[in-house]
Amino acid sequence: MGYLKGKVWTFGDNINSESILASGMEGQMDLALAHVLEFYDPEFPKLAKPGDFIVGGRNFGASSGRPAGEVIREKGIKAIICESAGRVFFRNTWNMALPVLVCPGVRSKFEKGDEIEVDIDAGLVRVVKTGEVLKCEEVPWILKDIYKAGGMVGWIRSRRKEYKTLDQSEPPTKVLKDG
Amino acid sequence: MGRTMALKILARGAKKKEVVPGEIVIVDVDAVFMHSPDYKFKHFEQIGGVKSVFDGEKVVICPDHHHFLPASQKDANTVKYIVEQGERYGVKYIYGPGTGIGHYLMVEQGHVWPGAIAVGSDSHTTAYGCIGCLSSPMNFEITEVMLSGKAWFKAPPTILVKIEGTTKRGVSARDVAQYVLGELGADGALWSAVEYGGSYIHSLSVWQRMIFSLLTIEAGGTFGLVEPDETTLEFMKGRAKKAFEPVYNDPNPEYSKVVEIDVSDLEPQVAVPPQPSFTKLLAEVVGKPIQQAYIGGCTGGGIEDMRMAAEVLKGRKVNPGVRLIVVPGTRDMYGQAMREGLVDVFNQAGALVTPAYCGPCQQLCVGNLADGDTEIGTHPRNLPGRAGKATSIYLASPYTVAASAVEGKITDPRAFLP
Numbered sequence: 001m002g003y004l005k006g007k008v009w010t011f012g013d014n015i016n017s018e019s020i021l022a023s024g025m026e027g028q029m030d031l032a033l034a035h036v037l038e039f040y041d042p043e044f045p046k047l048a049k050p051g052d053f054i055v056g057g058r059n060f061g062a063s064s065g066r067p068a069g070e071v072i073r074e075k076g077i078k079a080i081i082c083e084s085a086g087r088v089f090f091r092n093t094w095n096m097a098l099p100v101l102v103c104p105g106v107r108s109k110f111e112k113g114d115e116i117e118v119d120i121d122a123g124l125v126r127v128v129k130t131g132e133v134l135k136c137e138e139v140p141w142i143l144k145d146i147y148k149a150g151g152m153v154g155w156i157r158s159r160r161k162e163y164k165t166l167d168q169s170e171p172p173t174k175v176l177k178d179g
Numbered sequence: 180m181g182r183t184m185a186l187k188i189l190a191r192g193a194k195k196k197e198v199v200p201g202e203i204v205i206v207d208v209d210a211v212f213m214h215s216p217d218y219k220f221k222h223f224e225q226i227g228g229v230k231s232v233f234d235g236e237k238v239v240i241c242p243d244h245h246h247f248l249p250a251s252q253k254d255a256n257t258v259k260y261i262v263e264q265g266e267r268y269g270v271k272y273i274y275g276p277g278t279g280i281g282h283y284l285m286v287e288q289g290h291v292w293p294g295a296i297a298v299g300s301d302s303h304t305t306a307y308g309c310i311g312c313l314s315s316p317m318n319f320e321i322t323e324v325m326l327s328g329k330a331w332f333k334a335p336p337t338i339l340v341k342i343e344g345t346t347k348r349g350v351s352a353r354d355v356a357q358y359v360l361g362e363l364g365a366d367g368a369l370w371s372a373v374e375y376g377g378s379y380i381h382s383l384s385v386w387q388r389m390i391f392s393l394l395t396i397e398a399g400g401t402f403g404l405v406e407p408d409e410t411t412l413e414f415m416k417g418r419a420k421k422a423f424e425p426v427y428n429d430p431n432p433e434y435s436k437v438v439e440i441d442v443s444d445l446e447p448q449v450a451v452p453p454q455p456s457f458t459k460l461l462a463e464v465v466g467k468p469i470q471q472a473y474i475g476g477c478t479g480g481g482i483e484d485m486r487m488a489a490e491v492l493k494g495r496k497v498n499p500g501v502r503l504i505v506v507p508g509t510r511d512m513y514g515q516a517m518r519e520g521l522v523d524v525f526n527q528a529g530a531l532v533t534p535a536y537c538g539p540c541q542q543l544c545v546g547n548l549a550d551g552d553t554e555i556g557t558h559p560r561n562l563p564g565r566a567g568k569a570t571s572i573y574l575a576s577p578y579t580v581a582a583s584a585v586e587g588k589i590t591d592p593r594a595f596l597p
Contacts, residue, residue, distance in 0.1 A: 014365045022564035023541050039563050059366035065302040065318030087370055088302055092319040140203050142331050153225045156323055
């Protein structure tokens with residue numbers, strides 16, 4: 001896929017999933033999109049554009065397991081690059097086909113509005129203003145596999161014959177983008 | 180160096196001789212807990228052709244967050260859908276309204292045991308480590324686990340938190356757990372297991388140990404374990420749904436870090452907004468006015484938590500400016516509280532006692548805060564977004580919460596105790 005280029009939204013440490021997607025907004029995507037991440041940056045839900053990236057600090061997506069990554073993906077964010085990520089958020093979000101790349105040292109390289117280039121497959125981040133290239137940590141192979149299948153639902157469908165509980169005779173009716 | 184119990188349980192679950200930290204392992208799970216599986220069932224529809232979950236005996240549903248009774252027709256429809264779909268896919272254990280908080284029920288009703296591997300859709304599923312069960316949250320991916328009965332983990336290093344000493348009067352397990360969380364920090368245990376050991380931990384009941392295991396997620400941890408001991412095995416008698424073989428550490432296990440704590444002089448602690456790991460001395464926030472107090476949640480709904488609250492509330496009245504809500508952890512705990520006269524103490528003090536469920540921890544049913552309100556509670560989490568944006572939530576022990584409810588402001592409980 002090579003490098004994708006976009007603008008950066010920066011966030012601090014311990015951005016938690018509950019303050020990304022508040023209680024009572026789960027399952028209401030329009031409402032969630034209108035408020036996503038506003039607790040940390042009120043401009044984000046108003047001004048973030050499809051193709052933008054997030055650069056976060058330590059423990060991005062901390063704490064709860066609620067599906068906050070889905071809202072960020074629906075906002076059109078192409079990837080989250082951070083110093084470290086909350087474990088459940090990290091797993092959830094790859095399963096939703098939104099990459100979360102852990103890239104030690106990345107946060108201090110960017111300011112809000114800077115340009116970034118990201119090669120998701122290779123795990124490389126280029127700081128456009130300086131030309132510096134940073135290497136991200138290796139992503140568990142299962143998550144890469146799921147991402148390539150377009151997310152968890154597509155991945156399960158692609159390997160459905162392995163499940164005894166699935167009806168083997170029924171062909172997939174349509175290819176789903178993601179879960 | 181010996182192997183930690185976390186690595187040994189993972190190796191057993193993966194049918195491997197050994198696993199090392201950092202390795203990706205796929206294990207068979209013994210239990211799957213789900214609190215709001217509505218969208219997981221929608222995944223089943225998207226996948227198509229799903230006949231049943233992998234093993235109906237191993238899947239447990241408890242819609243504890245939203246619904247001791249549905250607060251709206253939307254919630255009522257959600258509960259109806261969850262129950263219908265659970266039955267459709269062969270889930271055997273679906274806990275109804277008022278049965279309790281899923282995490283307590285999983286342990287109380289024997290769905291997990293020492294050495295078992297469990298995953299849950301709720302992020303506090305590190306809880307069952309209190310009996311030496313390897314348990315961890317997995318939210319979105321639960322759909323996959325429900326179908327395959329398998330889950331993958333990155334085998335973690337283990338941090339040992341060794342706690343010695345005896346606490347002073349009025350300092351409870353929550354104070355100690357809150358102190359430990361503050362020491363670890365919000366990402367101090369990221370991608371790690373935490374084992375709680377030492378004479379203090381092993382002096383506690385299973386339910387008080389659960390506070391430590393459960394709060395491990397607030398430090399980012401994958402598992403929060405207590406090695407099984409006599410207390411564990413006594414507790415498990417006649418409880419587990421399956422015969423089991425506990426797993427213990429090897430002699431001299433290899434820890435990535437050891438944190439040693441002596442609680443002999445520990446003072447009451449509190450978590451201040453906006454993060455559970457923001458631990459302070461209670462003394463630093465004493466005097467802050469409150470509008471709501473909550474005794475319950477998966478770190479404060481146990482029978483001992485209610486006993487502590489009742490000790491403070493007996494013969495006293497809740498401040499008229501405060502709503503005190505008491506929510507037992509399970510129906511059995513509720514029954515025990517009634518038999519011991521605790522419910523009468525709460526009622527006479529002017530507290531509201533509701534059936535067992537998650538309570539106002541995540542304000543989806545009753546006990547919502549108004550903008551500008553301050554609450555103190557025994558529940559696990561105080562993040563913005565749980566109860567609106569313009570509220571402040573403090574987390575503390577049942578003693579402290581009860582004393583604060585009486586005074587109408589955050590209060591050191593020790594003057595209230597004999």
